[in-house]
Amino acid sequence: MSRVKSKAVSEICGDCSATDPSWASINRGILLCSDCCSVHRSLGRHISQVKSLRQGTWTPTILKFVTELNAHGANSVWEHTINETPISSKNFKPKPSPKDPIHPNKVDFITAKHVKLMYVLKPNTQQILKENECGSVELELSKQLHASVRTTNVETSLRLIVQGADVNYYSKEKGSTCLHVAAKFGQSSQVELLIAYGANVAALDAQGNNPIEIAKMHGHSQLSDRLMEAMYEVTDRLSYFLCGKRADHAAGQHLLIPNTNKVELNEQLKIARGKLQLVPNKMFEELVMDLYEEVDRRETEAIWSTSALNPEVGAVPFLPTNPHLSATRNQGRQKLARFSQQEFAGLITDVLEDCKRRQNMANLRPLDTPIRDSTASDDEPLYDAVASDDDYAALAPIPQQALVNKSPIMPITKNPEMDVLKHELQKSMSTIDELKELVVKLSSENTELKAKITSSDCGSNHEENNDNSLNSVTNSYFEDKSTPSSRRPVSMYEARQVPKEESPVPASQSFHHTTSSTQNSPSTSAKLMPLFIDVQKRTDIITRRIQELWKEIQDQMPDFKNQTVFVPCAEKIHLAIMDLNTIFPTVIPLESIKNALIQLNSNSLRIQKVCHDLQNAIISDNKVQLDLFLQEVRNCAYDLAAGNKTLITSFPQ
Incomplete structure (x- = not known):
């Protein structure tokens, strides 16, 4: 995959208007100065995906997408009410200037703008419901997004997404998702926008084709290759972190694992690997996504330490808290920062090995994916009007594509x-x-x-139990790979290694306890x-x-x-x-x-x-x-x- 180093862009920071910004927020579509970037980094990748313009390694289509979106006024989507409010008005809230302090001026403004979304324009709910019979604002916005992505108006699509449109919306009439439409019409910037907000690269249309195949069928070979890279973005990023190479997807290689045959495994590491193999697929995907974000944090931190005037000011020593995740999982994510380089590389290697094992197991039992019906063509006229800018319901965490989106299953030859x-x-x-x-x-x-005793239900937190199990796996790697002689060996059967309150029954079943009468008078x-x-x-x-x-x-x-x-x-x-x-x-x-x-x-x-x-x-x-x-x-x-x-x-x- 070709990569290019971007040149410094002579623009202004989207948050404080400082000149010569050196960072960019990919999913926000704006450029950032170092001060504002430090605030974005502290918010977490689920809010803003930052990358260095000068030292970051960019995919050409992503760089083109960011520069286009910034040039076409993406910042006006995030600051709509600020731009529309007269300066003389009492409600006018000025942006911070480049010379304003980071705390509290820039922090408060960026939090209000990008986390609370105070300055985006809310859609006219009553008008949308009145003019359309769909009965749902999100559904109507999603339909408009489905129409918008075939055009070059990326800022319009961003506005619809911010207002609440679903990037994975499937049109029953046309038998395709938004990503299928963008791929069909060769709109690479629209594709990058949809991917940045979690569009499913492996989704199938009514004919059973994914966006990769659609792009190839319509002669967009470069876009097809880019979609293939996006499908394996997570595992490719992990492989590149380990050995500086990525899988050659054009040659049919979709997973690159560094050669570790000469590494001798101790008993504790074997146990840790065994525990990793026992993790359910859903939890395993969560672990891989957390590793992906930790890799991004470490690489960005390395650039930050060499480029910032005062590296300690904007440093992010561990992954920021994500309110969409449980407290237990957030704690486990932050513990990843404690891994040494060798420990972290070992965990990633084992995860890549297990990715390969799980994919091979999945290939033994192909899934029958239902193909949806279609009654219309994507070539029909566009919608005449697109909704006005608006508020959006909080952005969900950006899902990673690699593990959730599997490559098309190849035919399996018979062997004994x-x-x-x-x-x-x-x-x-x-x-x-x-x-x-x-x-x-x-x-x-x-x-x-x-039936012989009186009991009352007490809800169980299955997500916390799962996160405890996941933490047990990552903790075992952190402990098992440490070398000090004072650390006693870790056993998978020791009581402390098993997650507390682990339920042996299905997740939907609740635990019970006796009622107060039973507790007060012993039976x-x-x-x-x-x-x-x-x-x-x-x-x-x-x-x-x-x-x-x-x-x-x-x-x-x-x-x-x-x-x-x-x-x-x-x-x-x-x-x-x-x-x-x-x-x-x-x-x-x-x-x-x-x-x-x-x-x-x-x-x-x-x-x-x-x-x-x-x-x-x-x-x-x-x-x-x-x-x-x-x-x-x-x-x-x-x-x-x-x-x-x-x-x-x-x-x-």
Whole structure:
């Protein structure tokens, strides 16, 4: 992909009118001086995507888009009411001058302008609803955006987006999204605007074509290449950060991973990688987006430290808080700044490796994407009028394209190894079905027990639980890769590594607690509840049994000469859990404790079966099955450790 260094642009800062600005805000479409840029950086990338005009590496189409948008008055979209209010009016609010202090003058103005959106023009809601029968202002604005992106009027499209138009709006009449239209008409600046605000590059039109294919079909080969780059922007940026190279998409290479074959992995790093593989796809995408933003922060910080007159004034030592995200995830994002260069590079490498693994797994089961119907053509006349400028509902965080938008699935050639994997997948699915039946049975028994006690719902915060799990992964990398001898080894089965209040049941299910009457007057079941010290002793035994199993696996790798040691270890885990069950009464008042016991019991049966399958795979010397069941053992062990931790943390002391 060709890159160019931009020349200094003789314009003015969009926020304070200082001459010779050296920075630009891509999604705002304005140029910035160093002082105002420092404020933009502190707001976060979800508000303003800043890049150095002089030292930044620019994609030609993005630089063209920013300069065009700035030249055509993008700043008037953000300062509409300021420009329309007479200076003599009492309501007139002047912009800060270049010589004004950053605090509070420039900070207050930029916050009001770009965060609170106080100076944008609100759409005439009543007029839009009166003139159109769609019943939704957003829908009408989105229709107008769909029409606008085929033209060169980028500032009009920006105004519509600011007013609340959906960049991913799909027109049922024309069977296409806004990005399809811009790609069809070769409007590269419109494409860059839509991408900057989160348009989906992989979206399909009524004929099943994505914007990349549409651009190619209409002879816009350069735009098609740019859309392909945008689809893999995140992973390309991570690869470039590691090795200074990007994947060659034209040659069919969509993921570039640095060669780390010679790097010897210690035990803690292997455990961290195992935990990374257990992260669900949604959480994994969030982790990759956070890494992308941290890479952007580090690269911008490096430029800032060499270009600013006083680098310490505008420094951003960690990712700013994003109010759209949970507090737990924000804390995890900020912890990324504590990683050393080597630790951070190692985490990115592992994430890229796991991207490849997850993509390969996805290719084994192609998704049937519904193709929408279309009854009209994009060649129909444009809308006669476009809504006036306006206020927008707060901008959502800019989604990254690379992981969410997968490349078109290539045909898979048949080979024996794939047949074996499919066969093993079918076996695993049948095992899962058996476990589901067991869970249903246990759930029905659980429901009968619930009827005997009075309980009330207590909402659970599933997002926080997910973010805690994600923090556990990143924390393990931060701890595992540190070298001081005083740091004790990290184990994936230690109680502190498992997220607090991790729920073993589906996210939609809430935890329960007893009512005040049950709490104030102890019930018979409450009197029979075991002491905390008894529960702690037995959970410690379960933890040791899990560690013993994992140690046996580590000692046997890679030859597995003694294949009969795993089943006895699994049986010991099962016996330890059975011993734990004996100290609990039939009726348990706390829902979280009941759920933890269900998780432990179901996984104790599961790990026995998987260890038996692992033993058979070793005896038959089937390496494909061996790798599969090793991963299953790891998953079971982690689920057991999670249930164990949930039980001990939920138990009243």
